[in-house]
Amino acid sequence: MNTQPSPGRALDPEKLLRRLEKRLAKSEFRRTELEELMDGSQAFQRRVITDIEAAKAKIEQLYASLEIEQIRTEQLLRSIMPESIAEELKANGKVRPRQVESATVMFTDFVDFTKSTEAMDPVALVGMLDRYYGAFDEISAKHGVEKVKTIGDAYMTVAGDLNDSDEIDHVAATCAAAVEIMDYVSGRLDQTEADEIAGWALRIGIHTGPISTGVVGTKRLSFDIWGDTVNTAARMVSACAPNTILLSAASEKLFDQPHRVEQHGDIQAKGKGTLKAYRLRTS
Template identity: 45%
Template sequence: MRELPGQLSSNLFGDARRVTLEQRLFNIIALVNAVTNLGGAFALAGLGGGRLLIALQLSTGALFFLFYCLSRSGVGQRRLYWPFVLLILAFLSANTLGNAGSQGGAHYYLVPALVIAVILSDGRRRTLSAVALFGAATLALLLLEARSPELFTAYADTRERFYDVTGNFIFVQVFTAALVAVLSGGLNRERGRSDALLLNVLPEPVARELKVYERVEPREYESATVLFTDFVGFTRIAEGFTPQQLVSELDFCFRRFDEIARRHDLEKIKTIGDAYMAVGGVPEPTGTHARDCVRAALEIARFVAGTRAKRTEAGLPYWDVRVGVHTGELVAGVIGREKFSYDVWGDTVNTASRMESSGAPGRVNVSRATYELVKGEFECVYRGLVEAKGKGEVEMFFVGGERPPGSAPAEREVGRGEYGGRGDEYDRHTGEPRHNALGVEVAGAARASA
């Protein structure tokens, strides 16, 4: 029931999501005038009113309804503007002549009519032309009344004038209030739509700063965590998809990634092809950004693994995913003025990307910096020093899952040196155990280490 008024409004005046505010206002004014004028004509006929006044109401009502039908059938409001404005002005001028001129109440309608004409105008020239036209018409009516008052129909008595002027004045107030309500509602909808689009591009604090100051100051973060994902086997598998199927699959995955990132308070930065990037602790610093990123990374890996299992069961090929996470300093800000974007920069971003590319399918690969922040909450496998492109040898860890409450890091999870672990109990590339329960080296691990 609550949706009924909105649905009725959309059916009568156009869907606010697809029709401009000006077009909807045009439809509203045209239909309201059509109904009131046609209704007034029949009312006057029933009360024995003058034929000339009945003809005026009937003809203008029919014309207003014609404008409404043309607009709803797709004729643009720009093409109908001047005929529509001239009809309103002609009707109000004739009404003023038939209602005692300035002594009556018909001339009150000239004010909201001019407001409507200005709102519907598109460009300064039309606006100035409309103002000049209404000003000239008002001046002409006043001069005509001063020089030829006999052309104006006078009231029979004071009582008739009181009722007519009072009724017109109240109706103009109600009409103006309704007009303002329609405009403010439309503007609020447009503002809400604009804000929603902006928030799809920028984080809320950044969007607020941009709206207030028209620029965003770059901000340094001493500690933030960056997450990268990349699909494994994407190029090969994508060759078997049509373009529509490929976009649909990517949209399916990235929508879910967006949900996961939002649930773990991460800020999505961008997608690049089949890669996805998000960051924790930005733009609002938090003390849990490393934990949040790792939890999101594990959930992303589980989601892709589950989807892959379903597709494989159905006999369809599907990609896997690598996830890399690193924590460190970075700078965040907005670049560009057209199609701008919120982005992060720094060696932390590059290292996070290397964590992803140096990882393994289905695994979450983290750096030493991230490991130190999450080792009390997640089970990790030390991979040792792994060669990373452009970074040399970097310490890396595979994250296995969340640690049971109260448990301490096991020796196998840390590594060599001061931590006392052997560092070679698990395959450094896959994170799988290198030996079975009998101590025999697993064949897959042996091949991987060869």
């Protein structure tokens, strides 16, 4: 609006001043409104940025937790089955059965286990088995031998072309693991401080032949092996004297250190008749 006085009209300074004051007040009000809007917008932006940063941090934390769980899952799989089989399970959700033409199976069991542990505290018993089997696991892995499972006081392993790779000398590897396991147990025959009873005597049976392998179960997966080779290895350990390692004729024939083997004599194997057996020297 034109504030200049019209020609011939006297200027009213007070009126003009009031007009200017009103316009100034209105302008100030609008400026304050605009500043409040800008402050509100900036506060909103800061809240949004804060929320985004918090969400990002949460996602990164969840991702880190997921990576940890994935590593744990992979470690668990590799602890219960050969690596290539674990990789196949991860990739396909299932594992094809395998036929291995030549593998070496080993069984160990403790002498008079049931009788010697009848009165033993169950917690202490599990602790003892955990110490022994933990050591067996380390020894087996050291020699490239796969643990299959434990059944009570029996410990079962297999070695051979299980990972779709170049075949290892599975007989020699199993024999080396057997000797080291026997040495470990023999060194604890008089141990009483950490355990309620002295250590157990051990028997080990070994046999070589064809096996079938696979993963069974859905909620609780289990790697296992089957075949007459498994049964024969079990028969060999049943015929063992305490603190003795017996090889079948098939394993003895493939063992590349004949000077460490001596004839044991024939054994009677349930369901299999008479079998030749050989004793593996531990020293």
